Amino acid sequence: MRAAMEAEAVASELCSGHGRAYLDGLVVDGKPVCECNTCFGGPDCSLFSPDCAADVDSGNPLFLEPFWMQNAASSAVLVAGWHRMGYQVNDQAHISTELEKHIRKLHSVVGNAVTEKRFIVFGAGSSQLLNAAVHALSQDKSTSPAGVVVTFPFYPAYKEQTEFFRSNDYKFLGDAALWKNASDANVNIIEFVTSPNNPDGQLMKAAVQGDYAKAIYDHAYFWPHFTAIPAPADEDLMIFTLSKLTGHAGSRFGWALLKNETVYQRMAAYVYENSVGVSQDTQLVALKLLQVVLQGNGGDFFDFGSTTMRSRWETLREALSVSNRFSIQEIEPQYCSFFRQVRVTSPAFAWLKCKRDEDEDCYTVLKTAGIIGRQGTAFGGGSRYVRLSLIKTQDDFDLLMRKINALVSDERVDSKQVEDHNQP
Template identity: 55%
Template sequence: MEAAGGEQHETRRRAGAGLALLGVVYSSLLLNAIFVAHHFLSPSRLLLRDDGCGCGLTWSLQAAREAEAVAAVECSGHGQVFVDGVAGEDGRPGCECNSCFGGPDCSLRTPNCTADADSGNPLFLEPYWRRHAAASAVVFSGWHRMSYTTTGGFQSVELERQIRRLHGAVGNAVADDKHLVFASGSLQLINALVHALSPDATAASPPSRVVAAAPYYPAYRQQTSMFDGREYRWAGTTALWANSSRANSTDGTFIEFVTSPNNPDALLREPVLRGSAAAIVDHAYYWPHFTHIPAPADEDIMMFTVSKPSGHAGSRFGWALIRDDEVAKRALEYLRDSNMGASRDTQLRMLGIFKFMLANLRGKDDIFAFGHDVMRSRWLRLSAAVSRTRRITLQKIAPQYCTYFGRVREPSPAYAWVKCEMEEDEDCYEALLKANIITRSGVQYEASSRYTRISLLKSDDDFDVLMERLEDLVDADKYDDSNGSSSM
């Protein structure tokens, strides 16, 4: 019994072990079967045939890979690759280097490079968008918005909604009681609004007079003069002219451009002519990274551009807020007849940009806090350098309470408005050019040639080079002082 019992026990033990082992085998095989089935029969693989990629993506994959491959190329931190860059010998776009950098990967510094502080290129915000790559990316299908019309004629209703919300949340403009008019850059709005405010050409009334207080943004004058060239007129059909050699015409109301904060000197401005003129108020820089916001602006006609708040200058997108129905209608007609408004491609891209800005206001990823930090520190560095020389001075800007940040904020202007103080530096632009700094002469702003504008809206590299040239200037100035000479 003992032995028989032992043998029975052993048999049961073996049978139990066998069963357990079989259990393991079956479980393991089942698990393998699940893995194999998952690998080969997953819905994405079955339905979307997506090339072994588990994202569930199909048609957007190739473009997404191309964009990420290009973004991953290193240009030493002094340049970048764009998908539409010029293709090199390998057929791929190469690094486009910042000014004063060169070489295939932009690692070569140009010695004694001239600082270009001319245009107001808002590249200081590029690092912000790199940091928020996922939220600011956008994918276009080949058939996106092929039609002339979108949800609101030529304007995206959703983008309108986001822009109104942004003005409300930032508190820089009252948008709700105004028409919103899109254009391909605020530059296009200059003439659209002048046109909208002027009497019909056929009316007996004299033409409007377009003015601005100096120093003013030169495009107001340039564009008004160009479009008012009186260089041509419509003369009917060729039938009138084909078989013959027939070759046989005082003062109006004012339109005043007001830029606030002003370009070049960053001061908040009011109309000068007031009641006697219609004012077009250009608020391109009325955002918390460039100026304090005392209160929401509420003028009848206001201009804005995406190039300053978000930095997307290349997208060519601007908008106007217009109180009067008739003025808005005439501006829209002008835009329709000149180019049918802003690209619908750009409108889609801007939608994501605006949504992200709005979603992060006053949070740790606030674009205005980021922008203000950069611009304030640039102004501090510039002011510190300039304070060490008697040769040039900058405009005075006091710290002011800002309703957006809810505190007194330090100055952070987009431009330095420079005055040359030495008697011999009558042409301040030329004086700085001799110090290898390209600026924009005060003459262009209808101000004295003693003034010139230094742009602070550039990339970090550009600003660093500018500071180097300024330090050289300050040092040379000191050296000259100690030698009793004042030539530069």
């Protein structure tokens, strides 16, 4: 109880709505120190630095934080000092049965994945599971290392991670398109398929087909706040993460749904050798969060998430509608079986293109204007593209829009001047 009260006291600390104080944050003179949003400062985060750049580089999913603050009472969880101290739950499985049940129920309610007769492996975020999957799929006997491929533009962590661990069993080969008809090349292909895609939000299918190819479906963004859900995904190997579902990136929790028992055992072995399973504290927190998400069959939660994302997209689309200099990706509206209506999608990222001939280095164009995105080249997408994260705090988004509006406004002044100049 004391712990509960302590937590509430910290939570009630005022940071002007532009920051937060945590139980494990710094304490000065007996008072918790506010951790401010980017571009806000001062003891209560009320000082705004207007010249500060809009940092929309990372995919930090803080757009959902207000939902959890509004639902603080139902989503808080008390971890006892003696909570699941041992290594094992359910013999060797290291995973919580109740959490597994809730995950299956969530997929069934949302309708985004088939879970019947599927094995589940938990991981420390999807990151750990991505490499566990590459490991598992690369263990089939072959004379040469398996080749890991992607369709451009792609999430750069696949390449980084695959290369970082320097395994004898796999190597990164790049563009999937080059391996579409490679069954004679004596190399097994492992394809990362991100659907919806990061950076551009498109729903994707594996490019390489055939006995020699296996796909890892990264469904991090396959949730109703980002995309229409046309039908339940039913792939052999699918990976999901709490980070982009509930926004709890800091908790490091992900899961894989698997059809094949051997692949399941190999991935479970990887997680065991790597970290002896996933934190029991995290599993307890994840269970509580999913219980809240599932209240009212996900209605409140996904309404909040998709309302926020759609509002941001509307604002962004409207601002850019008068621009000839910048464009963003178009995704066809689709029927969403969760919301039971045709939906305009609202992906986590804008994939912005600089259209002017002289703006070939789009990242620098934006940076000069006070917008820090992620370079299109990082995704194999070309220097005319920049990824802008739309899932950070409202402050981050507001600042982004302030900078974008200024850019578009300059553009109109420029073109007005050109018009004036061209008049006889």
